[in-house]
Amino acid sequence: MNQVVHKSTVQRSLSAHAALGLLASALLYILCLTGTVTVLYEEWQRVEQPDAPEMTAIAPAAVQTAIANLLAGEKGRKATGHLYVHLPTDALPRTTITTDNQAAHVDARGALAMPERNAWSEFLLGLHDMLNVPGVIGMTIVGALGVMMLALTLTGIIAHPRIFRDAFRLRARDKGGVGLADWHNRLGVWTLPFAIAIALTGAMIGLGSINGYGLAGLFYKGDLEAAYAPIFGEEGKPDPKSAPLPDVAAALRTMAQRFPEARPLYVILHEPLTAGQQVQVLAGHDRRLIFGETYAFDSQGRFTGKAGLSDGHIGQQVAASAYNLHFGNYGGWPVKLAYILFGAALCGMIAAGVLIWLGKRERRGFHHPRLRAAWHAIIWGVPFALSMTFLARLTIGNEAPFVAIFWLLLLASLIAALCLPDTIRRGLQFLLGAGVIGGGLLAAALALGG
Amino acid sequence: MSFPIGLLWIGGGGAVASMALLRHAWGKPSRSVPLNLGAWATLLAALLCGMADSGAWGMAVVTLAALAAAFLCLAHAALAAPPGRQAASNRRVRMLPEGAEPLRLGARFLTFALTVPGACLTALAIALAARAVAGRIGLHDADGNVLMLFLMPLLWMLLVMLLLFQDRRRAQLLWLSLPALASLLILAATGTHI
Numbered sequence: 001m002n003q004v005v006h007k008s009t010v011q012r013s014l015s016a017h018a019a020l021g022l023l024a025s026a027l028l029y030i031l032c033l034t035g036t037v038t039v040l041y042e043e044w045q046r047v048e049q050p051d052a053p054e055m056t057a058i059a060p061a062a063v064q065t066a067i068a069n070l071l072a073g074e075k076g077r078k079a080t081g082h083l084y085v086h087l088p089t090d091a092l093p094r095t096t097i098t099t100d101n102q103a104a105h106v107d108a109r110g111a112l113a114m115p116e117r118n119a120w121s122e123f124l125l126g127l128h129d130m131l132n133v134p135g136v137i138g139m140t141i142v143g144a145l146g147v148m149m150l151a152l153t154l155t156g157i158i159a160h161p162r163i164f165r166d167a168f169r170l171r172a173r174d175k176g177g178v179g180l181a182d183w184h185n186r187l188g189v190w191t192l193p194f195a196i197a198i199a200l201t202g203a204m205i206g207l208g209s210i211n212g213y214g215l216a217g218l219f220y221k222g223d224l225e226a227a228y229a230p231i232f233g234e235e236g237k238p239d240p241k242s243a244p245l246p247d248v249a250a251a252l253r254t255m256a257q258r259f260p261e262a263r264p265l266y267v268i269l270h271e272p273l274t275a276g277q278q279v280q281v282l283a284g285h286d287r288r289l290i291f292g293e294t295y296a297f298d299s300q301g302r303f304t305g306k307a308g309l310s311d312g313h314i315g316q317q318v319a320a321s322a323y324n325l326h327f328g329n330y331g332g333w334p335v336k337l338a339y340i341l342f343g344a345a346l347c348g349m350i351a352a353g354v355l356i357w358l359g360k361r362e363r364r365g366f367h368h369p370r371l372r373a374a375w376h377a378i379i380w381g382v383p384f385a386l387s388m389t390f391l392a393r394l395t396i397g398n399e400a401p402f403v404a405i406f407w408l409l410l411l412a413s414l415i416a417a418l419c420l421p422d423t424i425r426r427g428l429q430f431l432l433g434a435g436v437i438g439g440g441l442l443a444a445a446l447a448l449g450g
Numbered sequence: 451m452s453f454p455i456g457l458l459w460i461g462g463g464g465a466v467a468s469m470a471l472l473r474h475a476w477g478k479p480s481r482s483v484p485l486n487l488g489a490w491a492t493l494l495a496a497l498l499c500g501m502a503d504s505g506a507w508g509m510a511v512v513t514l515a516a517l518a519a520a521f522l523c524l525a526h527a528a529l530a531a532p533p534g535r536q537a538a539s540n541r542r543v544r545m546l547p548e549g550a551e552p553l554r555l556g557a558r559f560l561t562f563a564l565t566v567p568g569a570c571l572t573a574l575a576i577a578l579a580a581r582a583v584a585g586r587i588g589l590h591d592a593d594g595n596v597l598m599l600f601l602m603p604l605l606w607m608l609l610v611m612l613l614l615f616q617d618r619r620r621a622q623l624l625w626l627s628l629p630a631l632a633s634l635l636i637l638a639a640t641g642t643h644i
Binding site: 013167171172173177180193208315316335341366 | 473511518521528531533535545606
């Protein structure tokens, strides 16, 4: 075989691959698993609250009524800085209004129906976006893990010069360690474009805060909003004098008339009920990777311009495409299923990676039963803990302490692994199976009962 | 969402066909250049069909179709694989000490400090310098800022790899400090307030 890559480079790459893998595998596994589950973010919200009113569309006048109803109920409370109306979509056919104070579902006539109760879905998203560590720190850690995933991908390729040549060779039933290595390498090759796409977009999104602060500090006199304004558009100048509710219905009618190809996804009110208020409609474009285009309107509902995410500068279009490419919500069920399949494959690849390293150590005569058990506690303990949070949502309710349940159960799994290294794997597999079946049955029963 | 028949379907079909052709080519006892080229050309044509139909979205969908087809080939390989027990690799990756070798915790911590926060800061400096240059050559702020947002993680990844490939600490420090210094000079030269 021609030695395309020098032997010492291969060896160094393998060492780097192992070092990065051991450093980041546990957290990367959590991110990949939660990312895979989060592909169904909208569907989970429907499972959480099956009795919320659903509709395929809502009339502009009903949206206006709903906003007025919600804001009327907020008199005497701290004025909200923003108001978001989620409009019905194929994946989440509900109308939901969110302010700084509350979130509520509305019916097709614009009447307030019930408070939004999707704490488990939000917990899941928070676990994936920031490992439940609030603020910039959590997002930066997740962004850094995206960078590590990119580096793992590249070092993995360099460390295995035959990886493409053997890309279809899978000795899946080999028990001597070859099978595990084949699974790791094959899944690695065939998830390569997917892994690079989600790792790069994830790193870009996660590191957006510190990068944004860098841009703001050096080029925009410390104004973070100004750093992002050329990309996503800017908000109007605030004017705190009170003003009547803007004509959102007119804005939505204008959207239907002037931009029939755009599907309104959100109505956003900046500084509602003030003279500086601004109406934006975020609308999706079919067969585009961008999450949408922002259409701006004045208080009378007159169109004033768009941000340019769909047809502006290339940087705007690239940035707006990163989110859908990361979350897999750009092509309905076929794309979602593909993301779930490849996400699960990434989880399997990460799980196998550490087991391969442990196997090599064992074949060299160095056994680490507790380390192996601890890794099994991660592989099986993470989905088990996640299934328990879901069960808690269905049994305790929206107020269940999901963050505490997840991390304490994971900690308990790790402690159990150290105390009972021989039985932890089977035990957690059994508990995971029971949790998944129990959650599934309970969710089905609640949906049927509702 | 439904996929209308058109170039996108042709691209999707081409992507599946390219994977089947690649599977066939790589399964032969010796490499066939025409088959390999044919497979890659088919994949390229499929991607171009996706792009012609719906731009980046079409390319993404065609790529997913190709990957799904490859996974089907893999699933077949897994199901058809005979049971075996070959000797697996025990290549040492030098992550943990063997025998009486020292653990070198201090050195490990320093490597972590250089490759994670150290490389992060250097990557940030280079990306910001690139943003400053982009501004000077007339790139719009949107393009310059997004360039910086994507460049930073890519540079960090490259630095992580470069640092881990070095045997000597001095080389690692040079790889971190020289680009950072050059970036600071570029920022100063372009009139950016540091």
